[in-house]
Amino acid sequence: MKRIRIPGLFFMLAAIMLVTACGKPAQSGESGQAGQSGQTGKTTEYLLATGGTGGTYYPLGGAIANVWNESIDGMNVTVQSTGASVENMRLLGNKETELAISINSIADDAFNGKDKFTAPIQNIRAIGVVYPEVVQIVTAKDSPIQSIKDLKGKRVSIGPAGSGTAVAAEQILGVFGMSPGDFQSFQDTFTDAADKLKDRNLDAAFAILSVPAANIADIATSKDVRILPIEGPELEELTKKHPFYTPYPIPASTYKGQEREVPTVTMQAVMYGREDLPEEVVYQLTKAMYEKQSEIAKGYAIGSQIDLQKALDGVTVPLHPGAEKFYKEKGMK
Structure with missing residues (x-):
């Protein structure tokens, strides 16, 4: 078998490189x-x-x-x-x-x-x-849904499983005396929910987003929107049970078709x-x-x-x- 000689200088350089690499292991x-x-x-x-x-x-x-x-x-x-x-x-x-x-x-x-x-x-x-997280419950302005209680029997997205939106939806619905069993419940991302709202394959959707929210503004390009209010004794019960919620008014004209200020709640991201x-x-x-x-x-x-x-x-x-x-x-x- 033919033997290959490695020049001494090359061998020394290779050895130095090996020692250096071993002396600084990746963590x-x-x-x-x-x-x-x-x-x-x-x-x-x-x-x-x-x-x-x-x-x-x-x-x-x-x-x-x-x-x-x-x-x-x-x-x-x-x-x-x-x-x-x-x-x-x-x-x-x-x-x-x-x-x-x-x-x-x-x-x-x-x-x-x-x-x-x-x-x-x-x-x-x-x-x-x-940033502040704002609860926004969205429906079409021409929908008969005027309040959270009107969601009964409707097609509603409460947010993806494992999301804060789904937890918040459950808590908010609870103080209004409702649960996901009272309507046809979906757990869409808000991107999917927005598409369904535009195509009338969904009646309402919960979202926790910044204000203004790009996806809600996008829905409003094809149809005027309504943001459902969270107010009254239900709001008081919500903030008492879950003190992380604080009142937040969405200013009028934030979205196309939203003519009045809408009371809702916010948390913190x-x-x-x-x-x-x-x-x-x-x-x-x-x-x-x-x-x-x-x-x-x-x-x-x-x-x-x-x-x-x-x-x-x-x-x-x-x-x-x-x-x-x-x-x-x-x-x-």
Whole structure:
């Protein structure tokens, strides 16, 4: 057998490269739905769990991730579409994502093991409020549906399974003396629900979105819309049972056909992260999200609602130390 001689210099270089590679092993993270996450070399690979592609979480999460990736050295955040709040909390709990957006009430339930969560998920930490979540129950203006009680016997989408919308729909219907069994219930994403409303294959749909919501505005291009009010003694009962809800008036003319101000309720969409994320990394994420809000808004207009002065409103889950460090610098803690 012919033997091949390797020149001494080449052998030394190869050995040095091997030792260097072995001396800096990649720190693999947990496997998420959209791929591998964690820290690898000088690049920090994170997943951000959002919501359906037709909602607010997904495009807003994408705009935030783009700003993070552009402004933080070595940061690469990938956005994943999910069933939203309930699923996102479970993904954090299972270490299948590093970051997630959720309604504050759902995160509180997850942390304390209430309602949809049979056991506490206590590895979640708050980063800060992103924007107000507004409950909007949409029907066509020419529909006979004038109030929530008129949904009885109708075709209604209450939001995807595992979403904060579905939880809110159940809670709101409950104070009005109704349940999904009182009507033909669908669990569509709001993108699908909007298409069905336009085609008259659905009578009404629950949504928790920013105001104005692009999908509702899109429905209004083909037919005038009506937003059902949440008011009166039912509103009082709702806020007493579920104090995360606060009254919110949708201004008149927000949507085509909506001539009057509509009373409804809001909660807060909050950015959360895993407890085990490095303090300095979360500090940088928090700092960029609030100090580069105008750049986020260029990517998605709702980013304009990110407001440092409201960053801690309705936040009940403990803050991540990295976020807390930022707020202390700003004199907020």
